[in-house]
Amino acid sequence: xxxxxxxxxxxxxxxxxxxxxxxxxxxxxxxxxxxxxxxxxxxxxxxxxxxxxxxxxxxxxxxxxxxxxxxxxxxxxxxxxxxxxxxxxxxxxxxxxxxxxxxxx
Numbered sequence: 001x002x003x004x005x006x007x008x009x010x011x012x013x014x015x016x017x018x019x020x021x022x023x024x025x026x027x028x029x030x031x032x033x034x035x036x037x038x039x040x041x042x043x044x045x046x047x048x049x050x051x052x053x054x055x056x057x058x059x060x061x062x063x064x065x066x067x068x069x070x071x072x073x074x075x076x077x078x079x080x081x082x083x084x085x086x087x088x089x090x091x092x093x094x095x096x097x098x099x100x101x102x103x104x105x
Contacts, residue, residue, distance in 0.1 A: 006042065006043075006044075007040075007042065007043050007044030008044055009028060009030065009038075009040045009044055009046075010044075010046070011038045011040070011046050011049075012030065012032040012035060012038065013032065013034070013035060014032040014033040014034040014035055015032060015033050016030050016031070016032055016033075017031055017032060017033050017064070017065060017066060018030065018031045018065050018066060018067055018068040018078075019031070019068065020068050020069050020070050020076075021042075021070075022070040022071070022072060023042075024072035025070070025072065025074060025090060026041055026042045027039055027040070027041065027042070027047070027070065027090060028040045028041075028042060029050075029068055029070050029076055030068070031064075031065030031066075031068050031078065032065070033064060034062055034064065035062070036049045036050055036051050036052075037049070037050040037065050037068060037076075037078055037088075038050070039076075039090060039092070048090070048091070048092040049092065050076065050078065050086075050088050050092055050094075051094075052078070052080060052084065052086055052094075053086065053094060053097055063080045063081075063082065063084065064080060064081040064082075065078050065079070065080055065081075066079050066080060066081050066104075067079040067104065070090075074089055074090040074091075075087055075088070075089065075090075075095070076088045076089075076090065079104050083099050083100045083101060083102070083104075084097060084098070084099050085097065085098045085099075085100065
């Protein structure tokens with residue numbers, strides 16, 4: 001048997017740095033090197049774009065997602081390179097932010 005993809009997800013302009021699957025909600029959430037995080041359905045439909053609170057036009061100030069995790073309750077936690085944590089709802093609403101100086105892996 002040959003494995004075939006269920007869907008091809010599009011929308012990022014740069015390489016993917018983090019991704020998570022929430023099978024309970026049927027979502028795939030991914031973040032790219034220079035851009036926002038995207039929420040796709042398991043069928044490949046682009047549903048939402050998650051923009052961090054300090055997204056600026058210049059590339060050196062842009063938030064770069066490093067880690068991402070989704071919960072079955074519909075929350076998405078994103079850790080950015082600069083030490084910023086953001087919690088989003090799956091509807092794309094920013095719910096909370098927190099900064100840390102700790103190294104997160």
